[in-house]
Amino acid sequence: MPEVTGNAAQGTPCWMNLVGPDAATAESFYGPLLGWEFERAGAEYGGYVVATVGGKKVAGITGGMPGPAFWGIYFATDDCDGAAKRATDAGAELVTPPEEVGPLGRMAVLTDPQGATFGLWQGREHIGAELVNEPGALAWNELVTADTAASAAFYGTVLGVSNAPIQPGVDYLTLTVAGRPVCGIFGVPRPQLDAAQNGNAAWKVYFAVPNADTTAQTATTHGGKILQPPINSPFGRFTVLTDPLGAEFAAISPTPPHPQ
Structure with missing residues (x-):
């Protein structure tokens, strides 16, 4: 929910x-x-x-x-x-x-x-986010790292989470809680990580939006920048942006789930 x-x-x-x-x-x-x-x-x-x-x-x-x-x-x-x-x-x-x-x-x-x-x-009194997976709320988190196996092992030890590959042949793991995917670990080549993040892994946030294209346009009119123009993925259409302070984030219009 x-x-x-x-x-x-x-x-x-x-x-x-x-x-x-x-x-x-x-x-x-x-x-x-x-x-x-x-x-x-x-x-x-x-x-x-x-x-x-x-x-x-x-x-x-x-x-x-x-x-x-x-x-x-x-x-x-x-x-x-x-x-x-x-x-x-x-x-x-x-x-x-x-x-x-x-x-x-x-x-x-x-x-x-x-x-x-x-x-x-x-x-205790503050539980964290009171709304998720709705427009304006958190939709997904993703760790970008050069070593997905080491990162998954670390968070498994710290938090007691499991991990599973997203699909064969793709260097992407999901961390799961009670069998439910809660965030991802995305593997990138070390040279790419060195260029983008000075060699460090980093967590990325995705916020849900009704329309990724409109969100990208709105971001630029309010001082933000587009790092990745809107693109389709199996999980929805998304764009990667920075705010006027330089913080990077993504906005995604999630694909509706298939009827059970």
């Missing part, structure tokens, strides 16, 4: 957070692009901005942060401290050690052994 009413199962991507220097610029871009409205947290949370669709929380924005803007992924976990320890034991580096976020939950941020940054979220 697109509406989420409780904590997601461990290993499921449950929240996306834009980290960048200017929350106001992000709001003026993503508001018209994805139909987002915004709520601002109190001073105790540093003015954190929560994006909503139809009153449902879909993503967050952290402003006032130096460096290039980027979209970060958080995985649901039943035990943030335990998952963080498993991650560091498996070669990850701590960016933010496990800490309380008021009554909302407990979080940690790490860098995996392939160089991709990710977060852990043990939800």
Whole structure:
């Protein structure tokens, strides 16, 4: 179901957070692009901005942060401290050690052994995204890496997820929770990764939209750029964009599921 009413199962991507220097610029871009409205947290949370669709929380924005803007992924976990320890034991580096976020939950941020940054979220009052797979909401996450097997083994150890190939002959694995695909791991040649991401793996976010072509056009009129013009895939028509702060993301018009 697109509406989420409780904590997601461990290993499921449950929240996306834009980290960048200017929350106001992000709001003026993503508001018209994805139909987002915004709520601002109190001073105790540093003015954190929560994006909503139809009153449902879909993503967050952290402003006032130096460096290039980027979209970060958080995985649901039943035990943030335990998952963080498993991650560091498996070669990850701590960016933010496990800490309380008021009554909302407990979080940690790490860098995996392939160089991709990710977060852990043990939800309490804040469960994460309250809407998924609907226009304006999270549709998919994908790790781009030169070593899909090593990445799948790492996240399997940390989160207890399984993995499966998407189809024979394609270097793409899906991470699965209770047999359900929750995100992907896409293999690219090392030289390509070196050129695009300085050799580091990176998580990518896909937001659902009604029309990828219209979304690409809207992005350019609000200061964004098109990295990949709209293209068809077996899972829908998608485009890869950057926002005015330089953060990369994808917008996809998902293919409707076949009737059972």
